[in-house]
Amino acid sequence: MKQILAxxxxxxxxxxxxxxxxxxxxxxxxxxxxxxxxxxQADSKIFKIAQLNEELKALKSQFVEKRSHLMxxxxxxxxxxxxxxxxxxxxxxxxxxxxxx
Numbered sequence: 001m002k003q004i005l006a007x008x009x010x011x012x013x014x015x016x017x018x019x020x021x022x023x024x025x026x027x028x029x030x031x032x033x034x035x036x037x038x039x040x041q042a043d044s045k046i047f048k049i050a051q052l053n054e055e056l057k058a059l060k061s062q063f064v065e066k067r068s069h070l071m072x073x074x075x076x077x078x079x080x081x082x083x084x085x086x087x088x089x090x091x092x093x094x095x096x097x098x099x100x101x
Contacts, residue, residue, distance in 0.1 A: 072078060080090060 083089075
């Protein structure tokens with residue numbers, strides 16, 4: 001009982017040899033602060049990763065949308081319709097291959 005009371009009164013920090021105990025308490029405090037900071041950094045990285053994943057999903061969706069729009073623009077019927085508006089018609093005879101020697 002005396003030992004528990006002495007511990008609660010923190011006599012181990014006030015008597016002889018207390019410097020060694022102070023070093024121990026300081027190192028434990030430093031270790032606790034490092035662990036807390038490490039936890040905060042891990043949490044912030046997790047939030048950043050989640051944010052980047054959301055941004056990635058949005059960009060993938062935008063990419064698919066733009067690619068499908070481009071595919072519609074490249075369709076032969078769409079190109080022919082745009083050229084017809086400008087007065088250009090498709091040729092009825094096939095192209096001729098030119099060979100240069």
